[in-house]
Amino acid sequence: MPKLGMEPIRRAALVEATIAEIGLQGTLDVTVSQIARRAGMSSALAHHYFGGKEQIFLAAMRHVLTVYGADVRAALSRATGPRARLEAVIRAGFGTSNFRPEVIAAWLNFYALARTSADAARLLRVYQRRLHSNLCHDLAPLAGDRAPAIAERLEGLIDGLYLRQGLRRGTPDGEAASAHVLFALELELRAVQS
Amino acid sequence: MPKLGMEPIRRAALVEATIAEIGLQGTLDVTVSQIARRAGMSSALAHHYFGGKEQIFLAAMRHVLTVYGADVRAALSRATGPRARLEAVIRAGFGTSNFRPEVIAAWLNFYALARTSADAARLLRVYQRRLHSNLCHDLAPLAGDRAPAIAERLEGLIDGLYLRQGLRRGTPDGEAASAHVLFALELELRAVQS
DNA sequence: TTTTTTATTGACTCGTCAATCAAGAAAAAC
DNA sequence: GTTTTTCTTGATTGACGAGTCAATAAAAAA
Numbered sequence: 001m002p003k004l005g006m007e008p009i010r011r012a013a014l015v016e017a018t019i020a021e022i023g024l025q026g027t028l029d030v031t032v033s034q035i036a037r038r039a040g041m042s043s044a045l046a047h048h049y050f051g052g053k054e055q056i057f058l059a060a061m062r063h064v065l066t067v068y069g070a071d072v073r074a075a076l077s078r079a080t081g082p083r084a085r086l087e088a089v090i091r092a093g094f095g096t097s098n099f100r101p102e103v104i105a106a107w108l109n110f111y112a113l114a115r116t117s118a119d120a121a122r123l124l125r126v127y128q129r130r131l132h133s134n135l136c137h138d139l140a141p142l143a144g145d146r147a148p149a150i151a152e153r154l155e156g157l158i159d160g161l162y163l164r165q166g167l168r169r170g171t172p173d174g175e176a177a178s179a180h181v182l183f184a185l186e187l188e189l190r191a192v193q194s
Numbered sequence: 195m196p197k198l199g200m201e202p203i204r205r206a207a208l209v210e211a212t213i214a215e216i217g218l219q220g221t222l223d224v225t226v227s228q229i230a231r232r233a234g235m236s237s238a239l240a241h242h243y244f245g246g247k248e249q250i251f252l253a254a255m256r257h258v259l260t261v262y263g264a265d266v267r268a269a270l271s272r273a274t275g276p277r278a279r280l281e282a283v284i285r286a287g288f289g290t291s292n293f294r295p296e297v298i299a300a301w302l303n304f305y306a307l308a309r310t311s312a313d314a315a316r317l318l319r320v321y322q323r324r325l326h327s328n329l330c331h332d333l334a335p336l337a338g339d340r341a342p343a344i345a346e347r348l349e350g351l352i353d354g355l356y357l358r359q360g361l362r363r364g365t366p367d368g369e370a371a372s373a374h375v376l377f378a379l380e381l382e383l384r385a386v387q388s
Numbered sequence: 389t390t391t392t393t394t395a396t397t398g399a400c401t402c403g404t405c406a407a408t409c410a411a412g413a414a415a416a417a418c
Numbered sequence: 419g420t421t422t423t424t425c426t427t428g429a430t431t432g433a434c435g436a437g438t439c440a441a442t443a444a445a446a447a448a
Contacts, residue, residue: 198415227406247406
C-alpha cells in the first residue's frame with residue numbers, strides 16, 4: 001500500500017529512531033536493521049533513502065544540531081541586552097529538547113564519531129563555532145578583548161558538564177548544570193570589572 | 195622459541211598496543227588482530243592471555259588510570275599547602291603522560307565505553323571520585339562548605355577542556371588548558387574571600 | 389489502458405571478526 | 419630421557435551485519 005510523498009516521513013522516522021536507539025544502546029554499534037525496525041520499515045528501505053549507515057548517523061547529528069540551533073535562536077530573540085543574551089545561550093544548551101537522555105547519549109557518541117568521519121567533524125565544528133561566536137559577540141561589550149578567553153572557559157565548562165550528565169544514569173539535571181555555568185559567568189564578569 | 199615468564203611482557207605489550215591503536219584509528223572499532231599484530235603476536239595469544247576483547251580494553255583503561263594516579267600522587271608529594279596542592283592536581287591531569295594524543299583519544303572512547311560496560315563505568319567512577327576528593331580536600335581549608343560546588347565546576351571544566359583537545363587534530367596544548375583551569379580556580383577563590 | 393514513477397521488502401551476497409582448538413615447540417621438572 | 423608445563427600459532431567455526439537486487443504493488447501520467 002505505497003502512498004506517495006513518503007520520503008520525508010521515512011527520513012524523519014529514521015532520524016528519530018537512530019537517536020532513540022543510540023540512546024538506548026549507548027553505542028554507535030547499532031545496526032541499520034535495529035534502527036529500521038524501530039522506525040517501522042525494512043532495513044532495505046533505510047538504505048534506499050539514506051544510502052548507508054554513516055549517512056543515517058550524519059542526518060541524525062544534523063537534526064540534533066538543527067533543533068539546538070533553533071532553541072538558541074528562540075531564546076536569543078526573547079532576550080534583551082548582552083547579559084540576558086549570554087544567559088539565554090547558556091540555558092538553551094541545557095534546555096529540555098537538547099538535554100533528554102537519548103540526545104545526550106547521541107551527542108557523546110557523535111563526539112567519538114567526529115574522530116573518524118570528516119563530515120561528522122565538520123558538523124561538530126559548525127556547532128562549536130556558532131557557540132563561540134554567540135558568546136564572544138555578547139561578551140565583547142562586557143569584557144572587551146578578554147571575551148575570547150572567557151568564552152573558551154565557558155565553552156569548556158558547558159561541554160564538560162554536558163559530558164558528565166551523559167555518563168550519569170537517570171534523569172539529567174539541566175538546572176544544576178546551567179546554574180554552574182551562570183555562576184562561572186558571574187565570576188568572570190566580576191573579575192573584568194575590577 | 196617460547197621463553198618463560200612471557201605473560202607480563204605480553205600483557206604490557208597488548209595494553210600499549212591497544213592504546214596506540216585506538217589513538218590511531220580514533221575508535222573502539224579496532225580488531226583484536228590489529229592490536230595483536232601491533233604487539234607482535236597472533237590474535238590467538240591475545241585471547242589466551244586476556245580472555246576476550248572487552249577485557250583487553252578494560253586493562254588498557256586501567257593502565258591509563260594507573261599512570262594518571264601515579265602522576266597525581268607524585269605531583270602532590272612535591273607540593274606544600276592547599277593552594278599548591280590544588281595547582282598540582284590540576285596540572286597533573288594535563289601533564290605529558292596523560293595528555294599524549296593517543297591517550298586522549300583512548301579516554302574519549304572509554305567515556306563512550308562506560309555507557310555500555312558496567313566495569314568500564316566502575317573504573318571511570320573511581321577516577322571521578324578520586325579527583326573530586328582530591329579537590330575537595332584542598333579546597334575545604336580555602337573555601338569551607340563551598341568546596342564541593344567549586345570542585346564540581348573545576349571538574350566540569352577539566353573534563354570539557356580535555357574533551358575539546360581530544361577533538362582537535364594535532365599536538366594538544368596542555369599548558370593552555372591548565373592555565374584556563376588555574377584561572378578559574380583563582381576566580382573561585384577570590385569570590386570566596388569577599 | 390499502458391507505462392512510468394515511487395514505495396517496499398525478502399532473500400541473498402560478501403566480508404569481517406571474535407573466539408576456539410588442535411597441534412607444535414621449547415624449557416623445566418622428574 | 420621422559421613427562422609436564424608454558425608458550426605459540428594457523429586454521430577453522432559461527433555469527434552477524436552492511437549493502438544489493440530482483441520482484442511486487444500501488445499510484446500517477448501518458
